[in-house]
Amino acid sequence: MNLLDPMVERKAETPVDADWWRGAVIYQIYPRSFQDSNGDGIGDLSGIIHRLPHVAELGVDAIWISPFFRSPMLDFGYDVSDYRDVDPMFGTLHDFDALIERAHELGLKVLIDLVLSHTSDQHPWFNESRNSADNARSDWYVWADAKPDGSPPNNWLSIFGGSAWEWDGERMQYYLHNFLREQPDLNLHNPEVQQELLSVVRFWLERGVDGFRLDTINFYFHDEQLRDNPALEPDERNDTIAPSVNPYNWQNHLYDKNRPENLDFLRKFRALLDEFPGSTAVGEVGDSQRGAEIQAEYTSGGDKVHMCYSFDFLSAAAPTGTRFADVLERFERIGSDSWACWAFSNHDVMRHVSRWSLDEPGARVYAALLLCLRGSVCLYQGEELGLTEAYVPYDALQDPYGIRFWPKFKGRDGCRTPMVWVQDNQSGGFTEGKPWLPVAMEHLGRAALGQVTDPDSTLQFYRAMLHFRAHHPVLAKGSMTVHEARDDYLSLIRESDGTRMFCAFNLGPNRQPLVRPPGQWTQDTTAPFTTADDDTLAPWQAWFGQQDTSEES
Numbered sequence: 111m112n113l114l115d116p117m118v119e120r121k122a123e124t125p126v127d128a129d130w131w132r133g134a135v136i137y138q139i140y141p142r143s144f145q146d147s148n149g150d151g152i153g154d155l156s157g158i159i160h161r162l163p164h165v166a167e168l169g170v171d172a173i174w175i176s177p178f179f180r181s182p183m184l185d186f187g188y189d190v191s192d193y194r195d196v197d198p199m200f201g202t203l204h205d206f207d208a209l210i211e212r213a214h215e216l217g218l219k220v221l222i223d224l225v226l227s228h229t230s231d232q233h234p235w236f237n238e239s240r241n242s243a244d245n246a247r248s249d250w251y252v253w254a255d256a257k258p259d260g261s262p263p264n265n266w267l268s269i270f271g272g273s274a275w276e277w278d279g280e281r282m283q284y285y286l287h288n289f290l291r292e293q294p295d296l297n298l299h300n301p302e303v304q305q306e307l308l309s310v311v312r313f314w315l316e317r318g319v320d321g322f323r324l325d326t327i328n329f330y331f332h333d334e335q336l337r338d339n340p341a342l343e344p345d346e347r348n349d350t351i352a353p354s355v356n357p358y359n360w361q362n363h364l365y366d367k368n369r370p371e372n373l374d375f376l377r378k379f380r381a382l383l384d385e386f387p388g389s390t391a392v393g394e395v396g397d398s399q400r401g402a403e404i405q406a407e408y409t410s411g412g413d414k415v416h417m418c419y420s421f422d423f424l425s426a427a428a429p430t431g432t433r434f435a436d437v438l439e440r441f442e443r444i445g446s447d448s449w450a451c452w453a454f455s456n457h458d459v460m461r462h463v464s465r466w467s468l469d470e471p472g473a474r475v476y477a478a479l480l481l482c483l484r485g486s487v488c489l490y491q492g493e494e495l496g497l498t499e500a501y502v503p504y505d506a507l508q509d510p511y512g513i514r515f516w517p518k519f520k521g522r523d524g525c526r527t528p529m530v531w532v533q534d535n536q537s538g539g540f541t542e543g544k545p546w547l548p549v550a551m552e553h554l555g556r557a558a559l560g561q562v563t564d565p566d567s568t569l570q571f572y573r574a575m576l577h578f579r580a581h582h583p584v585l586a587k588g589s590m591t592v593h594e595a596r597d598d599y600l601s602l603i604r605e606s607d608g609t610r611m612f613c614a615f616n617l618g619p620n621r622q623p624l625v626r627p628p629g630q631w632t633q634d635t636t637a638p639f640t641t642a643d644d645d646t647l648a649p650w651q652a653w654f655g656q657q658d659t660s661e662e663s
Contacts, residue, residue: 137165137170137173140176141200143528150199151546167573173221174392176223177190179191224314224325226298226310231291235250236251250303262275266288267358271358274288299332299334304378311383321389321416324393328367328395372408373414423452423480424453442590451485454480460499461524478615478639483590492529495558497550500523507520509526527550533555533557584605585604591603598622611655612654616647622647623645634654
């Protein structure tokens, strides 16, 4: 198979920079949909290896690979049955070792997705735990007796719909599952469970990974008293975490997640990472009410995880300049010593260009804004091609979430369809077989190979914007102040080590006044925008300028 890889020069070995993650850009790879190398229609580790030059040439710092562990794949790898092995559909541990080596040759760090809050119900730990209430792993999961009337222990709900409790007729108790019933929650109140999970972390660090993306990091602990969650008033509900058709949004999730005991476990986790210089972790904070506070809490003090992302910019909320300013200023206020990781798209949400109804100019200015925020950044595969959300018909759906709530919520398959590499076949160069999800026909015109040769393409824009960020360290690690915010306009001041950069973004279809901060500012024309240096900003354009360092400000 011709994988059409460009040639990429090997980067020179450099000393370990323990702070590399701060301001890094991380490219998420969903392995099932990145590149198939054996014709079975499912992407694999070998396919990722072949496509790594594309990622390296983009100019990112690291890759995050979604789960590839052994799994029955009911939730496509987020239901793990063996943490220390690769599922055969993706390859072998030897393939993973080769992936690490190739990524490092190309100057890319490798983060893998660890799912520590739950396992598959086919994991040997769960099979032993459910056998009896007095075996060695009897309390490795969250078990509870039924109420006298046989109903579940409390009112906790699953994100995937229905009760978070499943009756087990073998053990004659309920077990907790915050997601599918086939994904029982581990009991991290048990020190043995914590130690076993930390040993999994060590296994992969010793294998050469540079860090982890931690799935559902705020779900690790539950309230041991199993208290009911209080209700939310209708005007307090939002669909940041679950779709509006799911009553999960009707509760204030005080007791089934976000528990204070998690902080001590995260400190143990961080202490282990610190044994491996340069390793890092980014946590996923899934919460509608306190996402920013938890994000700040988990990354403060330098003794927990390095960075977290919440769902502030992954939701359907209109991405106005005012909303951006509110989110950014709130995080800066409550997390002055914390570090955020920002994202617009991932494998769990509708692609943002469709979610926010962005055309090409709008998508570009928002991408520039994302890459100018204080914090690290996650880009999702295909984002650099401008891929839209794909329509997947009901009979082709794979996601159990979408199957449960169809048609009002169509699930996550639309953002997980295969990457498109070439235009001249129906599978876009992803596979020589039948792809596990259909390739969207409208995506073929955005195939990577065609965009490589087009200087005005979305791919070339992302390359240029990432190059711009990399050559202005103030954008990666500098302080940030919101200068002005309106619904259709946002401007920021980034500052570090005597360098001041002013970044202004017109987020609408009308020309906007461009009001610079006091002082002399020189436009930086190396940014991939054609904005004139005047007192107005054209629609969907950005302006970047640096202050004259010879002038006192």
